[in-house]
Amino acid sequence: MKVTVIQMDVALGNPEINRKRVSELIGSAVSGRGQVVVLPEMWNTGYALDKLDVIADRSGEPSTGLLQSLAREHKVDIIGGSVSSNENSKFFNRALVVNSQGELVHTYNKIHLFRLMKEEQYLHPGNRNKPFDLAGVKWGLIICYDLRFPELTRKLAVDGAEILAVPAEWPKVRLHHWRSLLIARAIENQQYVVAVNRVGSDGKNVFGGHSMVVDPLGEVLYEAGEQEEVFTVDIDIGKVAEVRQAIPVFSDRCPDCY
Numbered sequence: 601m602k603v604t605v606i607q608m609d610v611a612l613g614n615p616e617i618n619r620k621r622v623s624e625l626i627g628s629a630v631s632g633r634g635q636v637v638v639l640p641e642m643w644n645t646g647y648a649l650d651k652l653d654v655i656a657d658r659s660g661e662p663s664t665g666l667l668q669s670l671a672r673e674h675k676v677d678i679i680g681g682s683v684s685s686n687e688n689s690k691f692f693n694r695a696l697v698v699n700s701q702g703e704l705v706h707t708y709n710k711i712h713l714f715r716l717m718k719e720e721q722y723l724h725p726g727n728r729n730k731p732f733d734l735a736g737v738k739w740g741l742i743i744c745y746d747l748r749f750p751e752l753t754r755k756l757a758v759d760g761a762e763i764l765a766v767p768a769e770w771p772k773v774r775l776h777h778w779r780s781l782l783i784a785r786a787i788e789n790q791q792y793v794v795a796v797n798r799v800g801s802d803g804k805n806v807f808g809g810h811s812m813v814v815d816p817l818g819e820v821l822y823e824a825g826e827q828e829e830v831f832t833v834d835i836d837i838g839k840v841a842e843v844r845q846a847i848p849v850f851s852d853r854c855p856d857c858y
């Protein structure tokens with residue numbers, strides 16, 4: 601399976617520019633190559649949280665419709681990172697996943713809201729997260745700060761996830777945590793990790809890029825720099841079962857003992 605990561609800048613508070621950019625990037629980078637494409641966190645608005653009542657999606661639109669038509673047009677599955685979405689005046693940081701037939705196959709509202717960027721003052725947290733099927737593979741998806749809560753990723757792996765997608769707007773100042781935690785989640789759960797960070801700045805934070813794909817042994821298969829970049833990595837999903845058989849962490853764990 602080929603996974604294409606779109607590491608992009610996000611125009612603060614300007615969903616029109618961001619939708620245009622996402623359309624261009626998906627169109628030019630992946631047209632006709634039959635891949636899973638992954639976008640970063642909050643790519644429609646960035647962290648313009650005080651303007652969400654005007655600029656956020658309403659019930660996932662127009663972002664869902666846009667991703668559905670791009671998926672159909674380019675015949676790609678899209679893990680559409682996350683968008684700010686207004687549900688009856690409650691705002692969520694919501695992940696959207698559409699398959700190549702244009703069907704919305706998964707949504708997830710970010711559970712752990714990040715106080716350092718005031719998310720908890722503007723957004724409502726999600727309260728559930730389950731794996732989903734895409735391109736014949738079982739995926740888990742967490743958003744940015746969720747990465748610091750290993751019990752969430754472990755539960756997704758126990759429930760069957762073989763690959764973890766991590767859309768993010770992770771500040772450059774904590775890149776060391778980003779890299780270390782992504783590699784740790786891959787090693788401890790013996791799964792691929794596909795992590796997509798944005799680049800650029802929103803005036804308050806500089807975002808670090810370094811999107812990466814990590815294999816189930818914790819080897820970094822590709823790591824981007826700190827500029828916009830689109831890259832594709834070949835994933836051998838059979839390696840998940842191989843590693844889980846070689847080091848049987850999932851049979852040896854003892855949740856009742858701790």
Ligand SMILES: O=C(O)CCC(=O)C(=O)O
Binds near residue numbers: 713717743774
């Ligand atoms: O945990 C971190 O250091 C970054 C988290 C973050 O930026 C977010 O969740 O948006």
